[in-house]
Amino acid sequence: MQKRSFLKGLVLAGLTAPFSLSAMEKLIRQAQKRSVRDIASDDEFWKMIRGEYRLKPDYINLENGYYNIMPQPVLENFIQQVREVNYQGAYYMRTVQFDNKKSMASKVASLLGCTADECILTRNTTESLDMIIAGFPWKSGDEAIMAEQDYGSMLEMFKQVGKRHGVVNKILSVPNHPVEDAEIVNLYANAITAKTRLLMVSHMINITGQILPVRKICDMAHSKGVEVMVDGAHAVAQIEFQIPDLHCDYYGASLHKWLSVPLGVGMLYVNKEKQTQIWPLLAEGDRKDISRLNHMGTYPVHTDLAITAAIDFYHSIGAAKKEARLRFLQQYWTSQVRNTENVIVNTPADPQRACAIANVGIKGMAPALLAETLLKKYQIYTVAIDGANVHGCRITPNVFTTTAELDQLVKALRELAAS
Numbered sequence: 001m002q003k004r005s006f007l008k009g010l011v012l013a014g015l016t017a018p019f020s021l022s023a024m025e026k027l028i029r030q031a032q033k034r035s036v037r038d039i040a041s042d043d044e045f046w047k048m049i050r051g052e053y054r055l056k057p058d059y060i061n062l063e064n065g066y067y068n069i070m071p072q073p074v075l076e077n078f079i080q081q082v083r084e085v086n087y088q089g090a091y092y093m094r095t096v097q098f099d100n101k102k103s104m105a106s107k108v109a110s111l112l113g114c115t116a117d118e119c120i121l122t123r124n125t126t127e128s129l130d131m132i133i134a135g136f137p138w139k140s141g142d143e144a145i146m147a148e149q150d151y152g153s154m155l156e157m158f159k160q161v162g163k164r165h166g167v168v169n170k171i172l173s174v175p176n177h178p179v180e181d182a183e184i185v186n187l188y189a190n191a192i193t194a195k196t197r198l199l200m201v202s203h204m205i206n207i208t209g210q211i212l213p214v215r216k217i218c219d220m221a222h223s224k225g226v227e228v229m230v231d232g233a234h235a236v237a238q239i240e241f242q243i244p245d246l247h248c249d250y251y252g253a254s255l256h257k258w259l260s261v262p263l264g265v266g267m268l269y270v271n272k273e274k275q276t277q278i279w280p281l282l283a284e285g286d287r288k289d290i291s292r293l294n295h296m297g298t299y300p301v302h303t304d305l306a307i308t309a310a311i312d313f314y315h316s317i318g319a320a321k322k323e324a325r326l327r328f329l330q331q332y333w334t335s336q337v338r339n340t341e342n343v344i345v346n347t348p349a350d351p352q353r354a355c356a357i358a359n360v361g362i363k364g365m366a367p368a369l370l371a372e373t374l375l376k377k378y379q380i381y382t383v384a385i386d387g388a389n390v391h392g393c394r395i396t397p398n399v400f401t402t403t404a405e406l407d408q409l410v411k412a413l414r415e416l417a418a419s
Helices: 002-016 022-030 036-040 043-050 072-088 090-095 097-112 125-135 152-165 181-189 214-223 272-277 301-317 319-337 367-378 403-418
Strands: 119-122 143-147 168-172 196-202 227-231 250-254 266-270 343-345 358-362 383-387 390-395
Touching: 022 043, 022 301, 036 319, 072 090, 072 301, 090 097, 097 119, 097 266, 097 301, 119 125, 125 152, 125 196, 125 227, 125 250, 125 266, 143 152, 152 168, 181 214, 196 214, 214 227, 266 272, 301 319, 319 343, 319 358, 319 403, 343 403, 358 367, 358 403, 367 383, 367 390, 367 403
Parallel strands: 143 168, 143 196, 196 227, 227 250
Antiparallel strands: 119 266, 250 266, 343 358, 358 390, 383 390
């Protein structure tokens, strides 16, 4: 047991060691008396944060939604963990691997306001939510509700359970510009019948950035006896929230997105009352707690160990400041093109209905061509979205994005719209 404790401490020691962030920390301390709103628009403040990233100069990266690159302190910590696990080899894997994974899951649970026995680490949102969809106790004739704007991997899994178990999938279309929350809630409510068992909803629609009224949808669904699974892939560390406040039954997210954990880490929350009814993706004995859903075989365990460094970096900036900056950046560019002729913004104008992510198209221009033109002509990297009533490019700035870079985007959109 002494060796076991020693090895655990050896790896975790690297997680709690302070970053080399003296300049950044000094800047943040100086800004403590300023309002979050004031800091959100202060480019000089955020240029200091930008200095913690190594950015490729070939293009302006406005596709941070797929994967948020790690800031240098997190990257260095990750490399340290890779070296340490490699150094210990099988001894690490057979001794403290599982204790450390639980420790990292507990830190994620604390960040999101749930308890450690409700949260596990996975490899991504797809794994988290597909586990729930595939492992749900379906019966032939049961109904599931989702939206065409939901992520494709989950929609495909619903198709599979439809074929395998006789589940009826009811697919809705969420309006890009809702007038009020009731419009969204009623959309889901009107689809529920006595046979509805599970409803999937995106916390933040990945192709437009629209934030949905998740708690209101959950409360409505529960009043009708329907369980709710939330796709939170883009919400964690982009907006402030606590999972218990959402009143959902299941919540999945990818930590390598806005929390900037290394590639290959996700999380899954399962309400305690629902844990034993879900069939695991991979069998894990007769355990009765959430660990029964967490068998993954042998995988790159060192990736999980960088979670603490990522959370520390997130907290060093401040959750409120980060959210305010991301929302400011989105509003900065969308407000300049929203009323421009031939420019189509597929994201709500209400600042509370979106944060960093927005989607823009040019009338008469295919999204793929728009993305190609933005990259080749203007050196702006984005991703094309062409489906589910959304036709344009998803624009996802990050904390290192400058207003000067977004000015380049605005210039490009105006020129393309005029031509």
